Amino acid sequence: MQLEERLKDKARWLGFDLVGIAPATPADGFDRLREWLDDGCAGEMHYMHQQAEARRHPSSILPEVRSIVMTALNYKGQESGVRDQSGVKRLESGVRNQESGVRNQESGVRGRVASYALGADYHDVMRGKLNDLLDWVRQEVPGVHGRGVVDTAPLLERDFARRAGLGWIGKNTMLIHKKLGSFVFLGALLLDLPLRADEPFDSFHCGTCTACLDACPTEAFISPGLLDARRCISYLTIELRQPIDDTLRPGIGDWLFGCDVCQDVCPWNRKAPSGNDPALQPRADLVALDPMDLLGMNAEDFRRRFKGTALWRAKRRGLLRNACIVLGNRGDPEAVPALKIALTDEEPLIREAAAWAIERIRSQESEVRSQGSGQ
Ligand code: B12
Numbered sequence: 040m041q042l043e044e045r046l047k048d049k050a051r052w053l054g055f056d057l058v059g060i061a062p063a064t065p066a067d068g069f070d071r072l073r074e075w076l077d078d079g080c081a082g083e084m085h086y087m088h089q090q091a092e093a094r095r096h097p098s099s100i101l102p103e104v105r106s107i108v109m110t111a112l113n114y115k116g117q118e119s120g121v122r123d124q125s126g127v128k129r130l131e132s133g134v135r136n137q138e139s140g141v142r143n144q145e146s147g148v149r150g151r152v153a154s155y156a157l158g159a160d161y162h163d164v165m166r167g168k169l170n171d172l173l174d175w176v177r178q179e180v181p182g183v184h185g186r187g188v189v190d191t192a193p194l195l196e197r198d199f200a201r202r203a204g205l206g207w208i209g210k211n212t213m214l215i216h217k218k219l220g221s222f223v224f225l226g227a228l229l230l231d232l233p234l235r236a237d238e239p240f241d242s243f244h245c246g247t248c249t250a251c252l253d254a255c256p257t258e259a260f261i262s263p264g265l266l267d268a269r270r271c272i273s274y275l276t277i278e279l280r281q282p283i284d285d286t287l288r289p290g291i292g293d294w295l296f297g298c299d300v301c302q303d304v305c306p307w308n309r310k311a312p313s314g315n316d317p318a319l320q321p322r323a324d325l326v327a328l329d330p331m332d333l334l335g336m337n338a339e340d341f342r343r344r345f346k347g348t349a350l351w352r353a354k355r356r357g358l359l360r361n362a363c364i365v366l367g368n369r370g371d372p373e374a375v376p377a378l379k380i381a382l383t384d385e386e387p388l389i390r391e392a393a394a395w396a397i398e399r400i401r402s403q404e405s406e407v408r409s410q411g412s413g414q
């Protein structure tokens with residue numbers, strides 16, 4: 040068997056669901072990226088600007104690179120794309136029960152966390168597998184140079200995944216595979232070996248569908264395939280370190296961390312199978328997060344609960360800011376005492392969001408009262 044085939048077998052054996060090989064050429068979408076950055080769509084993700092030039096060619100990551108092995112790992116939970124009427128994801132089998140999670144489920148007050156963040160941090164999971172794959176290549180081809188990257192390196196991963204034949208880039212900007220849909224993580228192994236590349240994925244299968252564009256709660260799509268990250272709930276709840284623009288807060292609804300709406304509505308995800316990597320299985324305590332419970336967390340509680348998960352990235356102040364917004368959106372007066380305590384938090388970001396939430400709950404209350412009195 041040729042090296043390419045054995046390498047792909049090994050990747051599948053390590054648990055990757057998809058694997059393909061792209062040549063190490065300049066990124067197809069580099070000009071699009073430049074325009075996107077020039078239009079300010081990256082908001083405060085300064086690293087996107089700082090690393091812009093590096094994204095032109097993968098040699099910025101590994102100077103002698105000749106091929107890129109693109110991998111994908113399915114993280115679709117059994118609950119992805121299936122929501123109950125309140126919009127909260129249902130727990131299904133395979134969920135690791137943890138004490139606090141069970142309590143939260145019973146309380147019935149929950150916020151939503153994007154599927155990608157419900158298991159262990161995918162960066163660790165993917166990087167581990169890519170390093171194992173690199174070790175294997177080193178045994179096969181002594182002296183080879185390589186580097187495994189996930190998310191944080193200056194590589195346009197979706198571009199190279201399409202080049203490696205893994206799928207097309209949908210109107211929601213996600214890399215979509217016909218069988219697995221879009222709930223897949225991408226990872227790349229850069230090698231200095233001139234491997235035989237796969238055919239790029241040149242067809243487009245969104246057709247006339249616009250479900251993702253229509254469903255986005257904050258109207259973040261400028262046009263099909265063009266996302267203004269500054270309006271995306273994922274950016275607002277994870278990346279943005281500043282207060283969230285008032286006009287975008289209502290659209291955040293129940294999302295505490297990230298957002299899945301433009302994937303949940305995608306027909307290509309409806310029949311996609313669930314992922315089976317044990318490390319990525321949803322943790323019960325993350326599926327059923329109680330925003331009021333979060334407001335009671337000090338720095339140590341936050342570390343204990345979220346270190347090693349993707350939520351760690353938002354930091355305590357980001358997650359508690361988001362919790363205040365979710366409570367404000369929900370309009371439940373029972374949240375006011377917890378929000379009042381948050382008004383005294385040492386973090387201005389949390390205090391500001393708590394004040395907004397209290398104000399929003401009060402104004403919803405008075406609206407209900409005036410409707411009740413027929414005014
Ligand atoms: C910055 C970033 C974000 C930003 C901006 C997202 C965006 N759409 O640009 C924010 C914080 C909003 C974000 C959100 C999410 N992200 Co993100 N993110 C990234 C990151 C680090 C860079 C993406 C980037 O360069 N954006 C700039 C734009 C301009 O580039 P782009 O969207 O990749 O588009 C390129 C191509 O799509 C191409 N293109 C577009 N249309 C077409 C058409 C044709 C024909 C061609 C040739 C090319 C082409 O042109 C663009 C420029 O090259 C990547 C990891 C990486 N290193 O690539 C992860 C990544 C894209 N994110 C990922 C995930 C999982 C998410 C979320 C689902 C998380 C969540 N649930 O909250 C959401 C999804 C939101 C969405 N609809 O995109 C995954 C996507 C996996 C997949 N199947 O596609 C990635 C690849 C991380 C990973 N390693 O798995 N993310």
Ligand code: SF4
Nearest residue numbers: 255271272298300301
């Ligand atoms: S992740 Fe949510 S907010 Fe962001 S583009 Fe998709 S639907 Fe819109």
Ligand code: SF4
Nearest residue numbers: 209210245248251305
């Ligand atoms: S929802 Fe429709 S338009 Fe959007 S990515 Fe899926 S198929 Fe394409």
